[in-house]
Structures are given as C-alpha cells and as structure tokens.
Amino acid sequence: MIIGRVYGSIVSTHKLDSLVGCKFMLVQCIENQKLVDKFLVAVDNGIGAGIGEDVIITQGSSARVAMGKDDIPVDALIVGILDKKQV
Numbered sequence: 001m002i003i004g005r006v007y008g009s010i011v012s013t014h015k016l017d018s019l020v021g022c023k024f025m026l027v028q029c030i031e032n033q034k035l036v037d038k039f040l041v042a043v044d045n046g047i048g049a050g051i052g053e054d055v056i057i058t059q060g061s062s063a064r065v066a067m068g069k070d071d072i073p074v075d076a077l078i079v080g081i082l083d084k085k086q087v
Helices: 061-067
Strands: 002-010 023-031 034-044 054-059 076-081
Touching: 002 034, 023 054, 023 076, 034 054, 054 061, 061 076
Parallel strands: 034 076
Antiparallel strands: 002 023, 002 054, 023 034, 054 076
C-alpha cells in the first residue's frame, strides 16, 4: 500500500464505459513522511477523499478486487483516509 496526499481531481469526459461514475483523484506520494515528486491517478470509489487529505492507496489486482470488479482497468484505488496529517 501507498500513502499519499490528494492533490486534486481529474475530469475525463471520454472514458471506457466501465469507468463511468468513477471519481479520479491526483495523489502525491508520501515516502519517509515527506511529500515526494511522484504522483498517481487513483480512483475514489465512495471513500470521499478531499483535496489536502492524506489517503491510503492499494494498487494492481488488489485495487480491482477491492472495487469488486476484476475486469475494470483500475490500477490504483483510495481505500482509506488517514485521521491526521502524516507529513
């Protein structure tokens, strides 16, 4: 899993039908309790993470399993919001 901070949202008007309704967030990674120059696009599927919040992200097949959809092309999923700032 990865810890990161939500940097902003991403809007995509044209996407695969399986991604309609997914909320895309741009997340800046945190390593050794510091923000690093690495960003991910992660789906927020009902967690409700907002800009500036620190989140937990799972990647790969774990992201698809957590969504309950093995055939969706999602590689990163926000699975939790951290209670307090880590950086």
